[in-house]
Amino acid sequence: MKREWDLLHTPGPTPIPPSVERSMNQPMIGHRGGKAKDLIDAIAPKLKPVFGTSGEVLVVTGSGTSSLEASVVNTTKPGEKVIVVVAGAFGDRFAQICETYELDVVRVEVPWGKAVEVAQVEEALQEHRDTKAVFLTHCETSTGVMHPVEKVAERVKSMSSALVIVDGVSSIGGAEVKMDQSGIDILVSGSQKAMMLPAGLAFLAVGAQAWSVIDENPRPRFYLDLRKYRQQLEGGQTPFTPALSLLFGLQQVLELLEEEGLDRVFERHQTMKEMTRDACRALNLPLLVSDEDASATVTSIRPESFEAEQLRKVANEEFGLILAGGQKHMKGEIFRIGHMGFCRPANVLQYIGILEIVLKRLGHEFEPGAGVAAAQAAYLERTREE
Amino acid sequence: MKREWDLLHTPGPTPIPPSVERSMNQPMIGHRGGKAKDLIDAIAPKLKPVFGTSGEVLVVTGSGTSSLEASVVNTTKPGEKVIVVVAGAFGDRFAQICETYELDVVRVEVPWGKAVEVAQVEEALQEHRDTKAVFLTHCETSTGVMHPVEKVAERVKSMSSALVIVDGVSSIGGAEVKMDQSGIDILVSGSQKAMMLPAGLAFLAVGAQAWSVIDENPRPRFYLDLRKYRQQLEGGQTPFTPALSLLFGLQQVLELLEEEGLDRVFERHQTMKEMTRDACRALNLPLLVSDEDASATVTSIRPESFEAEQLRKVANEEFGLILAGGQKHMKGEIFRIGHMGFCRPANVLQYIGILEIVLKRLGHEFEPGAGVAAAQAAYLERTREE
Numbered sequence: 001m002k003r004e005w006d007l008l009h010t011p012g013p014t015p016i017p018p019s020v021e022r023s024m025n026q027p028m029i030g031h032r033g034g035k036a037k038d039l040i041d042a043i044a045p046k047l048k049p050v051f052g053t054s055g056e057v058l059v060v061t062g063s064g065t066s067s068l069e070a071s072v073v074n075t076t077k078p079g080e081k082v083i084v085v086v087a088g089a090f091g092d093r094f095a096q097i098c099e100t101y102e103l104d105v106v107r108v109e110v111p112w113g114k115a116v117e118v119a120q121v122e123e124a125l126q127e128h129r130d131t132k133a134v135f136l137t138h139c140e141t142s143t144g145v146m147h148p149v150e151k152v153a154e155r156v157k158s159m160s161s162a163l164v165i166v167d168g169v170s171s172i173g174g175a176e177v178k179m180d181q182s183g184i185d186i187l188v189s190g191s192q193k194a195m196m197l198p199a200g201l202a203f204l205a206v207g208a209q210a211w212s213v214i215d216e217n218p219r220p221r222f223y224l225d226l227r228k229y230r231q232q233l234e235g236g237q238t239p240f241t242p243a244l245s246l247l248f249g250l251q252q253v254l255e256l257l258e259e260e261g262l263d264r265v266f267e268r269h270q271t272m273k274e275m276t277r278d279a280c281r282a283l284n285l286p287l288l289v290s291d292e293d294a295s296a297t298v299t300s301i302r303p304e305s306f307e308a309e310q311l312r313k314v315a316n317e318e319f320g321l322i323l324a325g326g327q328k329h330m331k332g333e334i335f336r337i338g339h340m341g342f343c344r345p346a347n348v349l350q351y352i353g354i355l356e357i358v359l360k361r362l363g364h365e366f367e368p369g370a371g372v373a374a375a376q377a378a379y380l381e382r383t384r385e386e
Numbered sequence: 387m388k389r390e391w392d393l394l395h396t397p398g399p400t401p402i403p404p405s406v407e408r409s410m411n412q413p414m415i416g417h418r419g420g421k422a423k424d425l426i427d428a429i430a431p432k433l434k435p436v437f438g439t440s441g442e443v444l445v446v447t448g449s450g451t452s453s454l455e456a457s458v459v460n461t462t463k464p465g466e467k468v469i470v471v472v473a474g475a476f477g478d479r480f481a482q483i484c485e486t487y488e489l490d491v492v493r494v495e496v497p498w499g500k501a502v503e504v505a506q507v508e509e510a511l512q513e514h515r516d517t518k519a520v521f522l523t524h525c526e527t528s529t530g531v532m533h534p535v536e537k538v539a540e541r542v543k544s545m546s547s548a549l550v551i552v553d554g555v556s557s558i559g560g561a562e563v564k565m566d567q568s569g570i571d572i573l574v575s576g577s578q579k580a581m582m583l584p585a586g587l588a589f590l591a592v593g594a595q596a597w598s599v600i601d602e603n604p605r606p607r608f609y610l611d612l613r614k615y616r617q618q619l620e621g622g623q624t625p626f627t628p629a630l631s632l633l634f635g636l637q638q639v640l641e642l643l644e645e646e647g648l649d650r651v652f653e654r655h656q657t658m659k660e661m662t663r664d665a666c667r668a669l670n671l672p673l674l675v676s677d678e679d680a681s682a683t684v685t686s687i688r689p690e691s692f693e694a695e696q697l698r699k700v701a702n703e704e705f706g707l708i709l710a711g712g713q714k715h716m717k718g719e720i721f722r723i724g725h726m727g728f729c730r731p732a733n734v735l736q737y738i739g740i741l742e743i744v745l746k747r748l749g750h751e752f753e754p755g756a757g758v759a760a761a762q763a764a765y766l767e768r769t770r771e772e
Binding site: 004005007017018019025319320321342344345346347349350352353354356357360368369370371372373374375376377379380 | 761762
């Protein structure tokens with residue numbers, strides 16, 4: 001079976017809207033010609049509000065990790081001290097990159113499934129006054145935690161001149177980040193999550209303070225040298241060959257976001273989160289993350305009465321419902337549902353309806369229909385006319 | 387809003403599978419060249435089992451109605467007597483075509499929402515011994531009734547030499563018709579229903595007795611002269627310019643049907659029907675059609691506590707769920723749900739989940755989640771291991 005009826009609900013990659021697919025299937029254009037310039041010039045201003053910034057958002061041809069690496073190599077020199085919040089697989093990746101580039105890494109360890117407390121970063125910063133940058137993850141995809149990056153940024157900025165660098169790979173496009181307002185210096189993301197595109201584009205929104213550090217930084221870098229991207233962007237160009245079909249798609253994604261309205265896009269993700277979480281509670285499915293720390297784009301469940309991998313297998317084989325498993329030490333412990341990007345409350349009703357059948361197959365105890373009813377109630381509550 | 391997240395659940399047109407969309411978007415080929423011949427030769431044998439026949443299935447470029455008209459003009463002479471079962475808008479159309487072509491039409495009228503009884507056709511045939519053909523509809527799309535066409539055909543064949551001509555527009559590809567085995571002489575269909583294609587292709591499966599009538603029939607006809615289609619098909623050709631992109635798509639549709647297996651395709655439609663009907667019962671939604679007469683591809687609901695059009699409006703505006711209204715005198719009286727073609731049990735769970743929210747908005751009384759739970763139970767019952 002080709003399984004084109006699959007229902008992709010991993011926390012990235014995510015489904016591509018048909019109009020975006022069509023946009024990507026355009027005749028190729030020369031990347032140094034006028035059409036490419038028009039494309040890049042059209043994209044640039046529309047990316048800014050998605051990142052909550054009035055500054056440049058650079059587009060690198062690469063996966064999300066290239067943007068993490070770019071944020072490290074452009075802002076730091078070997079031997080400098082940095083704080084990295086590690087609360088899951090992607091915080092750990094940030095730390096690994098920093099270590100690879102010979103930084104003095106102070107890890108603020110947070111248990112998987114919990115959000116960092118602002119006080120933890122504050123304490124680390126008090127202890128390490130020579131910290132040059134604080135790295136943290138907005139949505140920790142491996143657990144479904146959303147860290148209070150704005151609050152952390154405000155605190156860091158109030159007590160030091162350290163840069164605040166945020167991984168927004170699985171949140172940007174699905175959750176708001178007030179980059180400029182909160183003082184975040186660099187906010188990075190990728191294309192294959194709430195941005196509704198295939199993987200292949202990495203984004204870096206860079207603020208003024210970050211640029212002053214980047215401009216002075218002598219560390220060798222070539223492909224990921226952000227100065228090149230900024231300079232070329234001014235002329236509607238890219239320093240290296242851009243992934244044009246993805247840019248065609250990005251232009252359409254930005255039109256879709258504008259058409260719906262960013263506020264409503266973020267609202268929709270909040271609604272899907274609450275529908276999903278209320279349904280899980282009604283189905284006696286233990287949520288890994290507390291309401292306060294939960295992500296708007298991905299929900300993790302740590303089942304007790306059955307194997308997470310067994311649920312994923314049955315959901316996949318019987319309904320084509322593709323969910324994610326756990327990563328690293330949480331492999332087999334949890335399963336994760338992505339609800340971001342080209343995903344709507346109707347999709348939540350669908351996957352909860354399917355999950356109930358799968359849970360039945362696994363012998364899990366719950367009242368049939370209770371999950372869907374809880375999701376409906378959450379939806380109705382959030383869309384209630386005041 | 388472009389509304390590409392729409393959920394199309396009308397009884398035609400229906401959603402197009404992505405692989406079929408891709409197949410249609412191929413570079414154009416000459417319709418008299420070898421590639422077109424290969425295409426037509428590949429399609430021809432695979433269409434036969436879908437129509438339950440070992441005879442030719444002709445493909446006409448036209449909408450479904452062109453195949454109804456072709457079945458009339460090719461088999462009848464002015465003044466001949468025919469019986470037409472009229473139990474809805476499409477039975478009526480068959481009768482109108484027959485009247486237009488100056489036939490002596492005996493209408494067997496059946497109340498909308500009920501299936502014809504074999505005895506009714508038997509009586510009409512006894513009264514009208516000179517009947518040359520009996521026309522009837524398999525799935526009456528306007529009501530969601532599935533007529534017992536096989537039983538009617540067997541009875542007609544046992545007592546007369548009249549041809550049996552069946553409109554299978556909204557059933558073929560979703561429900562089995564044993565054309566050869568039951569004695570049906572002509573079985574027609576269109577592309578935009580359970581065949582998962584855009585409109586534009588009309589199909590006519592023609593049996594041996596029908597051909598002997600068609601070959602001798604002097605009635606003038608040109609574009610719809612089935613003899614031309616049969617003759618050209620032998621050489622892998624069509625008499626007139628074929629809708630090639632739709633044929634590209636048809637080839638892929640037939641591969642999808644073969645891949646899943648026709649038996650399983652028909653089973654899936656039965657499952658979706660039962661899920662939908664059980665859900666409606668649990669939600670206190672009055673079904674227009676009895677279990678015995680109900681179609682596998684479309685379900686009609688005649689609400690009492692709210693306006694059908696209001697439900698359609700809210701479902702459409704809030705969720706992009708597109709349902710059909712009633713036709714002719716049933717306009718405003720019923721709404722219809724299409725569950726055919728590129729549609730699976732997961733889609734039923736989704737539209738029932740949505741309908742519950744819409745019903746809540748309309749003040750209809752029911753237990754939240756009960757519809758989805760009933761659909762789940764019907765699914766589990768039908769997929770139970772013996």
